[in-house]
């Protein structure tokens with residue numbers, strides 16, 4: 001068997017002697033031409049183009065104004081063990097707590113799963129507070145601070161809401177008007193424990209205890225005492241009564257869009273067996289934008305179901 005010459009292929013590619021000589025002569029010339037070409041290119045190169053970002057149109061204001069979202073949840077750190085969550089909880093910025101948790105849905109899921117020991121649905125100052133006929137406010141005489149008067153109010157008592165809720169209601173009212181509807185006007189907001197005592201008694205005097213309890217909350221069981229609840233009316237060509245709010249175009253718009261501003265309709269249709277109240281389209285409860293979005297997107301109709309709590313159709317004790 002003949003051994004192939006391993007250099008045969010190499011030999012075959014060797015340039016002939018003539019080619020090699022020409023190469024030796026022309027290579028220096030080529031170098032000179034190349035160097036001159038590079039120099040010429042450098043001298044005549046245009047200025048570097050403007051950075052691409054500068055040439056693009058400016059970002060829309062809405063996008064630029066979006067708050068930064070901080071995601072602190074990692075595979076290994078439960079939100080309640082996260083220093084950032086602890087800091088936000090201490091600061092009282094509840095909406096930021098929910099955002100840092102990963103959003104309203106993740107927050108809600110953690111509570112329902114029992115994985116949120118650092119969150120209490122009983123703390124009256126929290127946006128996730130749930131007060132109902134089975135859950136009273138602690139302390140009973142709790143009073144929120146600070147309070148503020150919304151831009152649009154109807155004269156009377158209960159003109160105040162918690163300051164952050166006031167700001168949100170102002171935004172909701174402006175958005176309703178921008179959408180071609182009426183002002184969303186505060187008819188009744190913060191009610192102190194003492195006022196709720198009077199309010200509930202007047203319902204009993206007018207309607208009897210059974211009807212009073214379907215329409216009004218016992219003292220210590222009212223969302224109005226937290227400053228987070230607003231009974232609203234609509235001022236279109238004229239102002240609706242509170243009871244008519246749900247039948248106005250403004251009321252329907254608020255039912256569909258209130259969540260964008262952090263509000264939910266707390267006592268929805270067909271939920272009396274869960275919430276203990278007849279439908280109240282006018283009673284808006286502020287839960288913040290993060291929770292309101294999750295509530296809306298999840299199709300929830302009661303805070304009780306949202307947080308996986310027992311139904312609260314009535315009080316445990318007789319009045």
Ligand SMILES: [Zn+2]
Nearest residue numbers: 229230231283
């Ligand atoms: Zn109300």
